[in-house]
Amino acid sequence: MAKVKGEIVVNTERCKGCQLCVPVCKENVIAMSENLNGKGYHFAQSVNDECNGCINCALVCPDGAITVYRVKLNESLKAAS
Amino acid sequence: MPDTITREEICQPENMIYCRTPLLTDAPLSYCPGCGHGTAHRLIMEVIEEMNLQADTIGVAPVGCSVLAYDFLDIDMQQAAHGRAPAVATGIKRLMPDKFVFTYQGDGDLAAIGTGETIHACNRGENITIFFVNNGIYGMTGGQMAPTTLPNMKTATSPFGRDVQTMGYPLKITELIAMLPGTYFVSRQSVHTPANVRKAKKAIEKAISYQKLNKGLSFVEIVSNCNSGWKMTPLESNKWMEENMFSFFPLGDIKVPK
Numbered sequence: 578m579a580k581v582k583g584e585i586v587v588n589t590e591r592c593k594g595c596q597l598c599v600p601v602c603k604e605n606v607i608a609m610s611e612n613l614n615g616k617g618y619h620f621a622q623s624v625n626d627e628c629n630g631c632i633n634c635a636l637v638c639p640d641g642a643i644t645v646y647r648v649k650l651n652e653s654l655k656a657a658s
Numbered sequence: 659m660p661d662t663i664t665r666e667e668i669c670q671p672e673n674m675i676y677c678r679t680p681l682l683t684d685a686p687l688s689y690c691p692g693c694g695h696g697t698a699h700r701l702i703m704e705v706i707e708e709m710n711l712q713a714d715t716i717g718v719a720p721v722g723c724s725v726l727a728y729d730f731l732d733i734d735m736q737q738a739a740h741g742r743a744p745a746v747a748t749g750i751k752r753l754m755p756d757k758f759v760f761t762y763q764g765d766g767d768l769a770a771i772g773t774g775e776t777i778h779a780c781n782r783g784e785n786i787t788i789f790f791v792n793n794g795i796y797g798m799t800g801g802q803m804a805p806t807t808l809p810n811m812k813t814a815t816s817p818f819g820r821d822v823q824t825m826g827y828p829l830k831i832t833e834l835i836a837m838l839p840g841t842y843f844v845s846r847q848s849v850h851t852p853a854n855v856r857k858a859k860k861a862i863e864k865a866i867s868y869q870k871l872n873k874g875l876s877f878v879e880i881v882s883n884c885n886s887g888w889k890m891t892p893l894e895s896n897k898w899m900e901e902n903m904f905s906f907f908p909l910g911d912i913k914v915p916k
């Protein structure tokens with residue numbers, strides 16, 4: 578399994594639903610919500626736990642709506658999984 | 659198999675590796691969804707943050723969709739009359755030579771009404787930096803043809819496509835100013851893919867650091883989308899840009915210091 582594990586947090590009110598972050602994610606983590614935010618946009622959301630923290634999505638987001646987190650998994654966690 | 663680490667455990671401040679720079683204000687950007695102006699703003703402010711220049715920077719906003727840039731960039735800013743940003747920046751830099759002074763301009767602003775100011779500031783070798791967002795159209799006013807509009811490209815004022823016989827050829831103003839002795843560093847970039855964002859940020863870093871050398875004007879063009887003006891979705895507009903804009907406006911450095 579991967580040595581690093583990432584997660585994204587989308588600022589759903591800042592997101593404008595442009596979808597530019599979706600295809601740049603090679604792990605297919607991001608999909609648009611069926612729900613609307615306060616501006617009326619279908620916002621981006623993380624839909625699985627495959628994120629590796631590559632920050633591609635955050636780099637292309639024009640509205641700076643994505644924050645990325647990453648941890649290195651230590652050996653015991655890797656062994657346990 | 660149980661999860662070994664939870665989402666909550668990962669999303670802790672100490673694990674954060676990327677977030678929106680605090681040098682952008684909290685104001686929601688006035689740009690259309692997917693518009694490259696937002697990414698261009700972010701990269702400039704990331705570099706200013708990393709170079710610790712927030713207190714020493716003065717930006718000049720144009721007329722165009724980015725007319726409100728002073729609301730979004732948390733630095734000292736002045737807004738200039740349409741096309742006049744290089745003249746305003748000239749005055750600011752000459753009075754305050756220790757400040758980092760830049761303009762941020764669209765193609766209508768820089769390459770149409772402001773062509774004279776652009777060329778002469780470049781030719782004088784003013785020690786300023788120009789960021790030029792070229793989307794081949796007047797975005798703000800409803801998608802009229804710009805000097806940078808491609809041949810056969812449809813706009814509100816060229817509904818059958820730009821006919822070069824009657825409407826002239828698109829202007830490669832970046833190549834033009836690169837020929838002038840007053841420019842020191844000239845580069846053309848884009849911000850539509852992660853790799854291009856990284857390259858554009860490097861060019862912005864160079865443009866900013868070269869200003870300290872007082873050797874002339876540094877100029878970074880960002881070829882960008884105007885999905886509203888082009889009447890496409892954001893993803894379609896980026897694809898169209900790759901397929902049509904880059905052959906006419908090729909990406910890369912155009913003039914680098916010897």
Ligand SMILES: Cc1ncc(C[n+]2csc(CCOP(=O)(O)OP(=O)(O)O)c2C)c(N)n1
Nearest residue numbers: 721722723740764765766767795796797798
């Ligand atoms: C003196 C003057 N002439 C014309 C206008 C109308 N006007 C506003 S924005 C604009 C063009 C903007 O296009 P561009 O610089 O390419 O910026 P974009 O919106 O595409 O980013 C024009 C012609 C104006 N505001 N002032």
Ligand code: SF4
Nearest residue numbers: 602628629631632634
């Ligand atoms: S950081 Fe990378 S892997 Fe994670 S969601 Fe964004 S693009 Fe996908």
Ligand code: SF4
Nearest residue numbers: 592593595596598638
């Ligand atoms: S790129 Fe940003 S604004 Fe666009 S959908 Fe993704 S998170 Fe939302």
Ligand code: SF4
Nearest residue numbers: 689690693723797884
């Ligand atoms: S009109 Fe075009 S340039 Fe202006 S904000 Fe919308 S997409 Fe961007």
Ligand SMILES: [Mg+2]
Nearest residue numbers: 764765795797
């Ligand atoms: Mg324009």
